[in-house]
Amino acid sequence: MRTFIVALAAAAAISSSAMSQSATTSTREVYVKARPTDVLSSNLIDLNVQNSAKEKIGEIKDIVMSNGQIAGYIVSAGGFLGMGEHYVIVSPAAVKVNYSENDKKWSATMETTKDALKAAPEFKYEGRWKK
Known part of the structure; x- marks a missing residue:
């Protein structure tokens, strides 16, 4: 039973971490494309x-x-x-x-x-x- 509770807590921590990462990534743009009119x-x-x-x-x-x-x-x-x-x-x-x-x-x-x-x-x- 103790092993089950530890595993459940670990799974919850991993899923909340993954959810917060995807929420952070989706709210801000990280990568963009250069357009043909852009200048370096x-x-x-x-x-x-x-x-x-x-x-x-x-x-x-x-x-x-x-x-x-x-x-x-x-x-x-x-x-x-x-x-x-x-x-x-x-x-x-x-x-x-x-x-x-x-x-x-x-x-x-x-x-x-x-x-x-x-x-x-x-x-x-x-x-x-x-x-």
Whole structure:
């Protein structure tokens, strides 16, 4: 009889654990699928940004995330070989990212100039954002 009670208690514990796991898993989404319109961050980092005149005005160096959403792109302006670069955060809506199926290449365009980016408020990799 004692063995039966221990076995019954163990079975109850296992079934309640399994029920709580399935309830937890079903209430929140864990896995998602990438859609054909999605963009990987690795496709954006180091991507040249051009204006409508096809002038290179900067390069996407990083992505700012806020509450799971893209809050901005960190774009470098100026500098040479990593020296003297000026970083600014631009709105994602200001940068148009495209993929050309024909060329198999990503491109980014923004309606501004290199001088305007250099004059924008600077972002510095320091404090919590230090690399």
